[in-house]
Amino acid sequence: MLFLNNIPNIPNIPNIPNIPNIWKQIFVTVSLFFSASTMSYNIQENRLLKSYSFTNNDNTDINIRLIRNNKDINRASIFLTTNVYSGQKSKSQERVLAQLISDDLNDRYNVIVDSVHIKYPSAFLLAEEDEDIIGCVGLDTQILNDKKRTLHKRDNNFNINSLDQHDKLVMVLSNLVVRRDKRNLGYAKQLITTCEIIAREFLFKEVFLMVDSENITAQRLYKKMGYKKILQDNNASCVVSTPLALIKRKCINYCYRKTITSTNKKISTRLILLIVPIFVFTFIQHAC
Numbered sequence: 001m002l003f004l005n006n007i008p009n010i011p012n013i014p015n016i017p018n019i020p021n022i023w024k025q026i027f028v029t030v031s032l033f034f035s036a037s038t039m040s041y042n043i044q045e046n047r048l049l050k051s052y053s054f055t056n057n058d059n060t061d062i063n064i065r066l067i068r069n070n071k072d073i074n075r076a077s078i079f080l081t082t083n084v085y086s087g088q089k090s091k092s093q094e095r096v097l098a099q100l101i102s103d104d105l106n107d108r109y110n111v112i113v114d115s116v117h118i119k120y121p122s123a124f125l126l127a128e129e130d131e132d133i134i135g136c137v138g139l140d141t142q143i144l145n146d147k148k149r150t151l152h153k154r155d156n157n158f159n160i161n162s163l164d165q166h167d168k169l170v171m172v173l174s175n176l177v178v179r180r181d182k183r184n185l186g187y188a189k190q191l192i193t194t195c196e197i198i199a200r201e202f203l204f205k206e207v208f209l210m211v212d213s214e215n216i217t218a219q220r221l222y223k224k225m226g227y228k229k230i231l232q233d234n235n236a237s238c239v240v241s242t243p244l245a246l247i248k249r250k251c252i253n254y255c256y257r258k259t260i261t262s263t264n265k266k267i268s269t270r271l272i273l274l275i276v277p278i279f280v281f282t283f284i285q286h287a288c
Contacts, residue, residue, distance in 0.1 A: 052194045060129060062187065064194050067109065067124045076126060077102040079133045083177050085240070097239075105175075108140045108153070120154065121171070121202040127178075127191055134182045137191040138175040139198055143167050144208065149231050151208060151255050171199045173209040176218075192225055196260050206259050212238065213252040222256050231255035 051065040067073060077098045085097060109124040120141040127135035143158075144151050147166035160169070173195050178187045199207050209227065211218050219229075236253040 052197070062127055062129055062134070062190065064125050064127045064191065067105075067126060070106075072126065073102055073105050073124075074098075075133060076105060076124065076136050079136060079179075080175065080177055083179055100239075105138070109138055120158075120169070121204075123195075123198050124175070125191060125194060125198075127187060133179070135178040135187045135191055136175060137173060137177075137195055139171055139173055139195045139207075141169050142172045142208070144170045150233075151210065151231060170206060170208050171202065171204040173207055176209075188221060189225065192221075196258075200260055204260070206257055208255060208257050210236075210253045210255055212236075213254055219254070219256075225258070227256035227258040229254050230257045 051063055053061065053063050055061055067076065080101050081094055081097045089097070105124060109122045122138070122140040124138045125136060126133050140153075142151055142153050143163070145164075145166050146168070151170070151172065163169075173192065176188060176191060178191075196207055207227075209222065210233070211222065213232075231254070233253040233255065236251050237248045238251045240247055240249055
């Protein structure tokens with residue numbers, strides 16, 4: 001179960017003396033409505049929470065937080081090098097891989113310390129247990145072309161004015177990795193769920209991801225969580241390690257997409273379901 005920190009409280013309703021009960025009840029109901037609406041606005045606007053906590057399937061308390069500085073990026077680079085690239089690697093290969101990953105993280109993800117406006121939203125998350133990294137995931141803005149049916153990263157010189165009528169900016173989930181001894185325990189699901197929460201906070205309605213066609217386990221998880229395959233990239237490439245060198249090989253990637261429900265819509269629907277019975281009950285009580 002996921003718990004969100006720093007959610008604003010609904011303000012107290014003041015005492016209302018010398019007013020008929022009917023109007024008191026109406027005032028309280030309306031006050032609750034606007035207070036809760038303000039709460040949903042604050043969550044939705046642009047306030048990324050610093051951390052997200054949950055209790056996992058094995059009753060372990062896990063903290064998921066945003067990267068804060070270059071030290072976090074270096075730790076994440078080493079973690080990815082160790083847990084993504086299997087097989088025997090030399091020390092020099094490990095250093096090269098870690099540097100490539102570090103450069104990629106710096107290019108794609110902003111180090112977010114507090115609530116800030118950023119030009120192209122992104123976030124990189126670390127799941128930690130007793131300050132040890134047990135998982136990570138990234139969320140960044142990429143370009144989807146509906147006509148060409150392609151999804152590709154922004155380069156450093158990207159300008160939003162260069163988009164054509166078929167392009168749109170979308171949120172893409174990537175770099176989802178869980179430490180080998182912690183897999184199949186629900187950590188990946190919690191990391192994905194946290195990304196979806198953040199995407200909603202950035203006011204996006206969809207989350208996309210790319211996955212190797214041979215990664216059946218990951219695809220099974222994505223489908224279970226509501227993602228659907230929409231594109232296939234036959235010209236993708238990936239880096240693999242061999243005892244002699246790091247090499248690029250051709251691979252096939254699938255693009256998956258999920259529509260995520262707006263937090264505001266959820267809260268508004270619940271408020272309507274709460275308020276309507278209160279008004280009906282209040283007027284019936286008054287009429288009797």
